[in-house]
Amino acid sequence: MSETTPRGKVMWLIGILVVILYALIPVAWITSLSFKAPDQVGDRKFFSGFSFDNYEAVFSDNTFLAALINSIGIALIATFISIVLAALAAYATSRLDFKGKAVILSGALAVAMFPPISIVGSLFDMWRAIGLYDTWPGLIIPYMTFTLPLAIYTLSAFFREIPWELEQAAQVDGATPFQAFRKIIVPLAAPGVFTAAILVFIFAWNDFIFANTLTSTDAARTVPAALAFFTGASQFEQPIGAVAAAAVVVTIPIIIMVFIFQRRIVAGLTAGAVKG
Amino acid sequence: MRQATEQKPKKGKVTDRAKAERKLAYMLCAPAVIAMLLVTGYPIGYALYLSFQKVDLRFPDEKEFVGLSNYVDVLTSTTWWSDVFVTVIIMVISVSIELVLGMAIALVMHRAIFGRGGVRAAVLIPYGIVTVVAAFTWRYAFDPTAGFVAGLPLVPDDYAPLSNQSGSLLIIILAEVWKTTPFMALLLLAGLALVPDELHEAAKVDGASTLQRFVRITLPLMRPAILVALLFRTLDAFRIFDAPFIIQPGGANGTETVSILGYNLLINRLNLGLGSAVSILIFICVILIAVLFVKGLGASTAQQTGDAK
Numbered sequence: 165m166s167e168t169t170p171r172g173k174v175m176w177l178i179g180i181l182v183v184i185l186y187a188l189i190p191v192a193w194i195t196s197l198s199f200k201a202p203d204q205v206g207d208r209k210f211f212s213g214f215s216f217d218n219y220e221a222v223f224s225d226n227t228f229l230a231a232l233i234n235s236i237g238i239a240l241i242a243t244f245i246s247i248v249l250a251a252l253a254a255y256a257t258s259r260l261d262f263k264g265k266a267v268i269l270s271g272a273l274a275v276a277m278f279p280p281i282s283i284v285g286s287l288f289d290m291w292r293a294i295g296l297y298d299t300w301p302g303l304i305i306p307y308m309t310f311t312l313p314l315a316i317y318t319l320s321a322f323f324r325e326i327p328w329e330l331e332q333a334a335q336v337d338g339a340t341p342f343q344a345f346r347k348i349i350v351p352l353a354a355p356g357v358f359t360a361a362i363l364v365f366i367f368a369w370n371d372f373i374f375a376n377t378l379t380s381t382d383a384a385r386t387v388p389a390a391l392a393f394f395t396g397a398s399q400f401e402q403p404i405g406a407v408a409a410a411a412v413v414v415t416i417p418i419i420i421m422v423f424i425f426q427r428r429i430v431a432g433l434t435a436g437a438v439k440g
Numbered sequence: 441m442r443q444a445t446e447q448k449p450k451k452g453k454v455t456d457r458a459k460a461e462r463k464l465a466y467m468l469c470a471p472a473v474i475a476m477l478l479v480t481g482y483p484i485g486y487a488l489y490l491s492f493q494k495v496d497l498r499f500p501d502e503k504e505f506v507g508l509s510n511y512v513d514v515l516t517s518t519t520w521w522s523d524v525f526v527t528v529i530i531m532v533i534s535v536s537i538e539l540v541l542g543m544a545i546a547l548v549m550h551r552a553i554f555g556r557g558g559v560r561a562a563v564l565i566p567y568g569i570v571t572v573v574a575a576f577t578w579r580y581a582f583d584p585t586a587g588f589v590a591g592l593p594l595v596p597d598d599y600a601p602l603s604n605q606s607g608s609l610l611i612i613i614l615a616e617v618w619k620t621t622p623f624m625a626l627l628l629l630a631g632l633a634l635v636p637d638e639l640h641e642a643a644k645v646d647g648a649s650t651l652q653r654f655v656r657i658t659l660p661l662m663r664p665a666i667l668v669a670l671l672f673r674t675l676d677a678f679r680i681f682d683a684p685f686i687i688q689p690g691g692a693n694g695t696e697t698v699s700i701l702g703y704n705l706l707i708n709r710l711n712l713g714l715g716s717a718v719s720i721l722i723f724i725c726v727i728l729i730a731v732l733f734v735k736g737l738g739a740s741t742a743q744q745t746g747d748a749k
Binding site: 308370392 | 480560
């Protein structure tokens, strides 16, 4: 084939380089901005300076620290709840035979397509009336609109691949049902559950529209919403360096996860879509 | 969509075991299903109720039933239609570019003999990055005083695309395309893996060129994967909120999308009645887009059953 000839190899190498540059140039740009001292921000160059001023400013800012804690806490709790609920449903849809299986899966898909702006107004009104406005549960609950369908979809796709007969086989060999579940099924299901959890966490971490509309103070405002309010009233007096540093801080966990778990993340992202 | 029921082959008798299994299944599914209905169904129902009322949180005492008047107000306003236009422009242009670019990246990844893991990790980075962060990155890149773009050779020194509508839309589309093309590429890559190599080999023996093989073999076999990817991305793009919100705060310079309009009415102007009418209209648009795609998808899967795999 053409790609095994020297010319073909060079072409694919160029293709790979272009793809990598495409992905990394903007990341390099925001990183470069974050290391600029205030007098270098206007030089319009990549990596012109190396100053930690912006990081010091960001980490001594209570608003940012509170937002970071809110982001981590809210995303983790939302991930945990949706994975637990979705794992039960996914177990049923992939292993048990019952009517309405397709309804549940297509219903989850329909909910995933749901435009968040359609419920923002109602939630804003309801949350203020019942005291959930600007609280952690006030964000965790609406996050279920996208974390649950995503978790159900990826987990069902993963669970369908598990050879469940092994459980019976272990029981025939004398294992108790609990032993069979713990020693056979848990290790087989764990990678899928873990992958779904990473995906759900990334989505919850990314949310802006709910965080922006349903919070107002450090009590529950997450980093994406805090970043939007970092900017002053005028477009021209934003602390560009500080925003860049905060942006890099919230990007680091994602990059670490992507590098460690890239194979699984790809499997998780495409599992539901292709087989579903 | 939720009404779609699966026609299962009828079983002769329902055994106790099957009954128990079904009961267990319902019990396992119940928490997730109830949670989904509560978090989406209840608020959307409440939004529907609000959309028939005159509700302005600044004047809470003036609440009254007004029927369809909020919808009439929205649908007869030029703002709604120009925002729909802006949203559709962003959606069509970004999804088209994503499809072409995503296909190119998928082909590179599919054929890459080495460096596959590296490419995969690289493309996942834009996808994983918080949308708000990506939007800030592009906004600062095109900032006339701080951005590197205006400092590039061949670019006018005072290049400031964010000061006009077409430039702003371009940057919003760029931010959107950059972030979501990897998702498109990964879905298409999974579709590419389903195209059997033997077909390509056979066509090559028959003298088909690379382009002919791509158009006649790869594309038709990938039709379902392409439609699924387009469906996800089109619906996502129609709801676009984060990037325009950050790149042009408040929908300045004619960049107001329908979601931004909803936000401005609901949260800035606290006009829950009008805002909810916009919310419901967006919801209806999303359903319409989904129905169109599902019809296309159904037609293509019906066509493919039997000869795929």
